[in-house]
Amino acid sequence: MSSMICGAMTALITPFRNGELDEATYADLIRRQIxxxxxxxxxxxxxxxxxxxxxxEHKRCIEIAVEVCRDSGVKVIAGAGSNATHEAIDIARHAQECGAHAILSVAPYYNKPSQEGLYQHYKAIAEAIEIPVMLYNVPGRTSVDIQPATVFRLFDEVENIYAIKEATGSMERAVDLLAARPELCLVSGDDAIDYPLLANGAKGVISVTANLLPDLKSKLVHTALAGDLAASKAINDSLYPINKAMFVESNPIPVKAAMYLAGLLPTLEYRLPLVPPSAENMKKIEAAIQNYTIPGVK
Incomplete structure (x- = not known):
């Protein structure tokens, strides 16, 4: 579709202070991405x-992102997923109303819908709004896999479903999807394999590591999309140690710790049941970030 949003994209962390959403830090982090x-x-x-x-809080995060990105040229793809279709629709409508350019909708978690259930879920969300919809397939977290046949059906039959964030970690899955639907906007959801997916025809990435290193992540994507695969591979290879460190515990535990250690977050806070990394993993994260120049750190 003409409004396809792709390229270098960051899966933003949410900063907290004293248990509440830290709106000022959140806005600053988004400005740094821009x-x-x-x-x-x-x-x-x-x-x-x-x-x-x-x-x-979910809706307020979307509003802040839209406010900060306004007039910058940077797009906002709002997270708008739920395991209850009516809740996903409510968030998606809010995202559209406040000016988000698209939504990212994770596969319904916990209740394990069938492929028909997935189709009906996404069809209902997409038809409730006019902005573009990116599917988000991450079976390791949701316990349900949006199978290629379902992706094709949604892409072919629902006008504003244009993309999928593919986070199975499977190169074969990416080949399968793009061999059958080369016009599908496939986006890498696994930092470690961004380059091979881009080389295979992915049109962008949604990156965890970009919270820390947006300069390198944007260059990795833009060089690949411009056809300079050797330069993109070199950047991807150089990022491998930090990408690995960002997943020593469940995301986003390590990336928030890394940003705190780098001076990008004034406090290191999570919402239970998430807690800070173990002392051993904190040392691994600290060691990993020493090898990179973190942009925007005074």
Whole structure:
């Protein structure tokens, strides 16, 4: 579709202070993404701890992202998923009303719908709004896999479903999807394999590591999309140690710790049941970030 949003995109963290949403820090973090070449930001996805936010907090995060990105050229793809279709529709409508450019909708978690249930779920969400919809397939978290046949059916039959964030970790899945639907906007959801997916025809990434290193992540994507695969691979290879460190515990535990250690967050806070990394893993994260120049750190 003509409004396809792709490229270098960041799965934003959600900062807290004294247990509350830290709106000022959140806005500053988004401005930093804009300043370092990202094409879009993705508030309140997995990395944004959406599972522990209230609906009001979730909606406020989307509003702040839209406000900060206004007139910057950077797009907002709002996290708008739920395991209850009516709740996903409510968030999606709010995202549209406040000016988000698209939504990212995770597969319904916990209740394990069938493929027909997935089709009906996404069809209902997409038909409730006019802005573009990106599917988000992450079976390791949701316990349900949006199978290729269902992706094709949604892409073919629902006008504003244009993309999928593919986070199975499977290269074969990416080949399968793009071999059958090369016009599908497939987006990498696994930092470690961004380059191979881009080389295979992915049109962008939604990155955890970009919270820390937006300059390198944007360059990785833009060089690949411009056809300079050797330069993109070199950046991807150089990022492997930090990408690995960002997943020593469940995301977003390590990336928030890394940003705190780098001076990008004034406090290190999570919402239970998430807690800070173990002392051993904190040392691994601290060691990993020493090898990179973190942009925007005074």
């Amino acid at each position: 300043a370092h070449g990202m094409d879009a930001v993705v508030p309140v996805g997995t990395t944004g701890e959406s599972a522990t936010l209230s609906h009001d």
